[in-house]
Amino acid sequence: MNLILLGAPGAGKGTQAEVICNAKGIPAISTGNILREAVKNGTPCGLEAKSYMESGALVPDEVVIGILKDRIAQDDCKNGFILDGFPRTVPQAEALDKMGITIDKVIEIYVPDKKIAQRLSGRRVCEGCGNSYHVDFKPTKVEGVCDACGAKVVIRKDDEPATVLDRLKVYHEKTAPLRDFYSAQGKLTTVIGQEEVSDTSRLTLEALEA
Numbered sequence: 001m002n003l004i005l006l007g008a009p010g011a012g013k014g015t016q017a018e019v020i021c022n023a024k025g026i027p028a029i030s031t032g033n034i035l036r037e038a039v040k041n042g043t044p045c046g047l048e049a050k051s052y053m054e055s056g057a058l059v060p061d062e063v064v065i066g067i068l069k070d071r072i073a074q075d076d077c078k079n080g081f082i083l084d085g086f087p088r089t090v091p092q093a094e095a096l097d098k099m100g101i102t103i104d105k106v107i108e109i110y111v112p113d114k115k116i117a118q119r120l121s122g123r124r125v126c127e128g129c130g131n132s133y134h135v136d137f138k139p140t141k142v143e144g145v146c147d148a149c150g151a152k153v154v155i156r157k158d159d160e161p162a163t164v165l166d167r168l169k170v171y172h173e174k175t176a177p178l179r180d181f182y183s184a185q186g187k188l189t190t191v192i193g194q195e196e197v198s199d200t201s202r203l204t205l206e207a208l209e210a
C-alpha cells in the first residue's frame with residue numbers, strides 16, 4: 001500500500017505517519033527529516049537545501065525528487081510506504097507517476113491556519129532521530145529528552161512565528177493544488193485534525209480502511 005499524507009505544516013502528518021507505520025508495518029518517509037539530516041551532516045544536498053528550509057521556502061523539485069527516488073528504492077519499501085511531506089508541488093506528484101509508482105490513497109489532514117501557529121509554537125523535534133513531539137499534545141516522558149533515542153529535543157528553526165506564516169503561504173500556493181490533483185483521481189480523503197491526537201489517529205485509520 002502506497003500512501004500520501006497531505007496537510008499544512010503542523011497539521012500532524014508526522015504523528016499520523018507514525019501511527020500508520022505501526023498499524024500497517026510500512027515505513028514512514030519524511031522528506032523534511034531526510035533533508036534535516038543532510039543539513040546536519042553537511043552533505044552537498046544539505047548545503048543546497050539549508051537556506052530554503054530556514055526561510056520556509058520549498059527546496060527545488062529536482063533535489064527532493066532525487067532524494068525520494070533513492071529512498072523508495074530501498075528494500076523496506078517493497079510492500080509499500082507512507083509519504084509525509086512529499087509531494088509538495090504538482091511536478092513532484094507527476095514525478096511519482098513518471099517513476100511508475102501507483103499511489104493507493106491520499107489522506108489530507110485538515111487543520112485551520114489559525115490553529116497551525118499555535119501548534120507549531122509547541123512543537124519539538126529530536127536532534128538525534130527526528131522524532132516529533134509537542135509540549136502539550138505529545139510531551140516527551142522526560143522533559144527535553146527524546147523517548148526513542150535519548151537525544152535532545154529542540155525547537156525547529158523554521159517553526160519560528162514569522163517563518164510559519166511564510167510556510168503556510170507556500171502551502172496554500174504550491175501544495176494545496178494537490179488536493180484537486182488527487183481528488184480528480186478519486187484518491188483523496190480528508191480527515192479533520194482533532195484536539196486529541198488519538199481522535200485524529202482513529203479517523204485516519206478509519207479513512208485508510210474506507
Ligand code: AMP
Nearest residue numbers: 031032052053057058059064085086088
Ligand atoms: P517538513 O519537515 O515536512 O515540514 O519540511 C521542512 C522543510 O523541508 C520544508 O519547509 C521545505 O523547505 C523542505 N521540504 C521537505 N519536503 C519537501 C518537498 N517535498 N519539497 C520541497 N521542499 C521540501
